[in-house]
Amino acid sequence: MKYSFWLIFIAAFVSCRQEAPKVYTLQDDVAFLASDSLKGRETGTQNELMAADYLVQRYEGIGLSPGGNAGTYFQTFTFKPKKDPHQEIQYVEASDSTITGTNVIGFIDNQAESTVVLGAHYDHLGMGGEGSLHRGEDAIHNGADDNASGVAVLLQLAKRLKDGELKGNNYLIMAFSGEEIGLLGSNYFSKNPTIDLKDVTYMINMDMVGRLRDSKVLSVSGTGTSPIWPQVLNAYNPGFELVLKESGVGPSDHTSFYLQDIPVLHFFTGQHEDYHKPTDDADRLNYEGMEQITDYIMEVIGELNDNPKLAFRKTKNESEEVPRFKVGLGVIPDYLFGGEGMRIDGVSEDKPAQKAGLMKGDIVVKMGDSIVTDMMSYMRALSVFDEGDTTTIVILRDGKTMDVRVGF
CATH class of the missing domain: 3.40.630.10 (Zn peptidases)
Known part of the structure; x- marks a missing residue:
């Protein structure tokens, strides 16, 4: 009798455990x-x-x-x-x-x-x-x-x-x-x-x-x-x-x-x-x-x-103000950057930025004759260049200003 009782108890316990809903994380x-x-x-x-x-x-x-x-x-x-x-x-x-x-x-x-x-x-x-x-x-x-x-x-x-x-x-x-x-x-x-x-x-x-x-x-x-x-x-x-x-x-x-x-x-x-x-x-x-x-x-x-x-x-x-580009620098901008300039969050292989030695963390503050204060001004500055052009980009790296020559 006790044996049968425990079998029923165990079966019910297992059944309850099987029916318990999964908690998803x-x-x-x-x-x-x-x-x-x-x-x-x-x-x-x-x-x-x-x-x-x-x-x-x-x-x-x-x-x-x-x-x-x-x-x-x-x-x-x-x-x-x-x-x-x-x-x-x-x-x-x-x-x-x-x-x-x-x-x-x-x-x-x-x-x-x-x-x-x-x-x-x-x-x-x-x-x-x-x-x-x-x-x-x-x-x-x-x-x-x-x-x-x-x-x-x-x-x-x-x-x-x-x-x-x-x-x-x-x-x-x-x-x-x-x-x-x-x-x-x-x-x-x-x-x-x-x-x-x-x-x-x-x-x-x-x-x-x-x-x-x-x-x-x-x-x-x-x-x-x-x-x-x-x-x-x-x-x-x-x-x-x-x-x-x-x-x-x-x-x-x-x-x-x-x-x-x-x-x-x-x-x-x-x-x-x-x-x-x-x-x-x-x-x-x-x-x-x-x-x-x-x-x-x-x-x-x-x-x-x-x-x-x-x-x-x-x-x-x-988005209506975004200019059209004929060239690309080959970087991923840091869209969460709240300071002055455009901070680079990633550099694509074999693109102008990498060839010029630009690195993740660099902040572009000037491109050619254009001052870069944010993403929109960076895109406007980039839009004036054609394939084959070269220009000087001014960056901040570890708090120091550097001039970098880039060819598109």
Whole structure:
């Protein structure tokens, strides 16, 4: 009799343990999304669909309702690949020559009047291709920072919002497809929304939030899209060195919502030497930093929980002022640098900068006759040169001024 009792007890115990839901960490989500098995999550591939299925599993585990089309978590869009890089992509009916991307959308319905959109793109470059900065044979571009990091933070936010007390808004949770080839998934959603965009009070986007530096520099764009943003961001800043940028237009999915007159914020920890390369792997991320960013965004959301719908304000479109270039210096600018000049965050092999001896950390303060005070003045200065030209670049290195001769 005792033997039978213990068998029943053990079976029940094992059953309970098997049914206990898994608690997912930031590391868990990044490890799967940035694994070699997904081969870089290129838009429209079976590998991207595997990532999409994983996200559905995570949404269901969190308790999100389907927010896509026809009662599903999916919103698909179909397009023809561009032959001309300047050609605008058109959405078309599916055929043998088209590609179909898949947005993954969940919803938290708090029966509120307003909805907050939280988003991050989950596609990446696959084996490389046009967007890759890798030189050599094709290789898997896992995209741990770009943008498994943003998706992992998105999932943590969704879990906290589903389980928490912030019921003043509904929440639409979106993992975008097609970002790497032109913000296609967010653009399609903004023109074919699954909710009424008039109810959206604001949108927060996370793209490359996995490499917070020791200096704790955090870029937040879109701060001019609503008068309340600077006040809230500064009031609840736990110690980040914030670089606030007003423009609602930029190279990520928040742009699609800004263009629909929705206030936006875009969180970003900066580019790095592994950007768009096969070396952007899960073991290189700062998970403690990602947790701090998650906490910060939750504080911002919490402060706005009982607010009326945010006022929208148009901002200066900096992208319209970007000049065209006939040559390149071959550097990765440090977009988080807040000082005078343009600080170099990386140098490409066999390009003018490397040949001239420029190094990571150098700050360009003059190019030819032009003073360089920021990224925009650097781009204007670079745009005047043609192939075959030479010029003198003045840099600061370790606090000392140096003249460097560069040939394009």
